[in-house]
Every structure is written in structure tokens, then in C-alpha cells.
Amino acid sequence: MPADNLSLRLEVENLYVAHHGWLHTWLRRKLGCAHRAADLAHDTFMRLLARDEPLELLEPRAFLTTVAQRVLANHWRREQIERAYLEALALVPEPLAPSPEERAVLLETLCEIDALLDGLPVPVKRAFLMAQLDGATQTEIAATLRISLATVKRYLLKAAAQCFFAMKLE
Structure with missing residues (x-):
């Protein structure tokens, strides 16, 4: 692992240890669901690990809030796409409806197109x-x-x- 990646990993680890509980509580208040809050807190820290440059934070909670708000917006956007997809699927006659596996692939493709x-x-x-x-x-x-x-x-x-x-x- 290159030194830069190790440095970033340690920064994120320290941020996680110091602020994960706070972030989870903040997200739980926003979502009203501890399980979804846990998932999005995880996604927030995964997004930080995917960065190329070091964090160098002066205000860690403000930074985490900004990143988490983007993760939350993506989550709501995906839910909106999924709802629209399921509504459209409800109009398809049963024999022509895609399998659960095909539905998952189609939904993922729709989300990728939306992101593009x-x-x-x-x-x-x-x-x-x-x-x-x-x-x-x-x-x-x-x-x-x-x-x-x-x-x-x-x-x-x-x-x-x-x-x-x-x-x-x-």
C-alpha cells in the first residue's frame, strides 16, 4: 500500500473512531431508521476511503455532514428512481415481467444512467x-x-x- 493510501486510511480510521457515533445519530434523525442510518454512515466513510487526496480537516463534523448529505441525496434519488421503476413495472403483465435478478440489474442500470x-x-x-x-x-x-x-x-x-x-x- 503506497504511503499516501496508508496516510488516508489512518485519517479516515481516526475520523471514524472519533465521529462515527455522532454521524450515525445525525443520519438516524434525518432518516428515522437506525438501520438505514448505519448503512449511509458506512457509505459516507467508504466514500472517504475512495478519495485520492488526504483529508486535512479543520472541522471534521462539518466535513462529514457535507459528505453525508451527498450520500443521503444519492440515497433519496435512488429511492425515487426505484419507486418510479416499480410503478412502471406494475403496468407490465405478469408473464412479461422481468425476474427478480433482471429487475435488480435494470434498476442498477437506471441508477447508472441517472448518474451519467x-x-x-x-x-x-x-x-x-x-x-x-x-x-x-x-x-x-x-x-x-x-x-x-x-x-x-x-x-x-x-x-x-x-x-x-x-x-x-x-
């Missing part, structure tokens, strides 16, 4: 999803969103570039 499109304006995301998931034509997207065909093309190109370059960075 993060930061794009809502109309750009909507146009892209209409084209990719609904199979809508550019003309149909233009009519539905009440925008020009040129704007649809620009939106689709912008979303595709966002996905392509995000995937290239991984």
Missing part, C-alpha cells in the same frame, strides 16, 4: 430518456417537449456526449 446524466438540464435528460427508453423519434420528442427539431438534436448530442465522456473517465 447528472448535472444536465431536465429537458436534455428528458429528451435523451424519451429517445433511449421510450424509442421516441426526434419529431415525437420535439412535439412532446414543444421544442424545435434542431433543439432536440442538440439535446441528444449533449446527453450522449455526457454519457460517453463520463464512461471514458472510468
